[in-house]
Amino acid sequence: MPSEQGSAGNKVKKLCVWALLTAVCLITGYIESLLSLAFIAPGVKIGLANSIACVLVFSGDIKGAVAVNLSRILLSALLFGSPVSLAFSLAGGAASLCTMLLLKKVPFFSVIGISALGGVLHNAAQCAVGIAFIGMGAVYYLPVLIFFGMSCGAAVGFLSALILKRMKKG
Amino acid sequence: MKKGDIILLAVICVIAAALAVFFLYTEKGGKTLLVKVDNEIIYEYPLDTDRRIDLEHNTAVIENSEVYMYSADCKNQICVKTGKISKKGESIVCLPNRVVLEIK
Structure with a gap:
């Protein structure tokens, strides 16, 4: 196969993988809404879809991580959300993705710790949006959000680490 | 890990x-006490200084950052029986005299 076609084929393959992963993200979002954690604290989700962004970041596909995360956020807002929920998801997604991209190279932390911090900053960013929408009252929810951001982020990181391990083997 | x-x-x-x-x-x-008569704020006092507030028909007291209605000349005395308030958003209402004590 000529090399030009090969690179085009690779591009298409990559695009397909990203599209597939976006679909997986949307489905995990739906499954998650069935096993809601909202009875513990309102508004709290595990954020399983973030494990896909996490895996992409740590397997080196940064472009893919941004593309998949952005399409997931836009699509889920279109399908299930509202402009307000879009603002919340965008802020959270951007914060956690930036955290992971920045800390990826720090040897002091593993995937779990970085994902946990990503979860914390995800929720902190959402809290900031909450303050913008409903005023300073939202700030009182911050400790709860930090705690659950950490726990859920660590869980997502653990899951991502398992997936990454299997990807290396395969 | x-x-x-x-x-x-x-x-x-x-x-x-x-x-x-x-x-x-x-x-x-809360930080301040609002005293309203006929739905208009007529006084605003910080909670950290004790004082007695004499109104036309009622007397309110700020003591140890808490507020209570000391007396009222109305029949039902509901405001006096309300007791002490200290948290943001709490209020004491004297309906007959149209007096509201509210913490902001």
Whole structure:
């Protein structure tokens, strides 16, 4: 196969993988809404879809991580959300993705710790949006959000680490 | 899981706990008392100084950052029986005299 076609084929393959992963993200979002954690604290989700962004970041596909995360956020807002929920998801997604991209190279932390911090900053960013929408009252929810951001982020990181391990083997 | 992760998780927990304690501590009481008559604010007093507020038909008291209605010339005395308030958003209402004490 000529090399030009090969690179085009690779591009298409990559695009397909990203599209597939976006679909997986949307489905995990739906499954998650069935096993809601909202009875513990309102508004709290595990954020399983973030494990896909996490895996992409740590397997080196940064472009893919941004593309998949952005399409997931836009699509889920279109399908299930509202402009307000879009603002919340965008802020959270951007914060956690930036955290992971920045800390990826720090040897002091593993995937779990970085994902946990990503979860914390995800929720902190959402809290900031909450303050913008409903005023300073939202700030009182911050400790709860930090705690659950950490726990859920660590869980997502653990899951991502398992997936990454299997990807290396395969 | 690396050592750095455990330290990071511990630090996050400490920050969350510190914030929670800080918020619980600061949220405890409101800062000012609004005295309204006929739905108009006629006085505004800080809660940290004790004082007696004499109105036309009622007397309110600020004591130890708490507010209560000391007396009222109405029949039902509901406002007097309301007791002490100290938290943000709480209020004492004297309907017959159209007096409201509210903490902001």
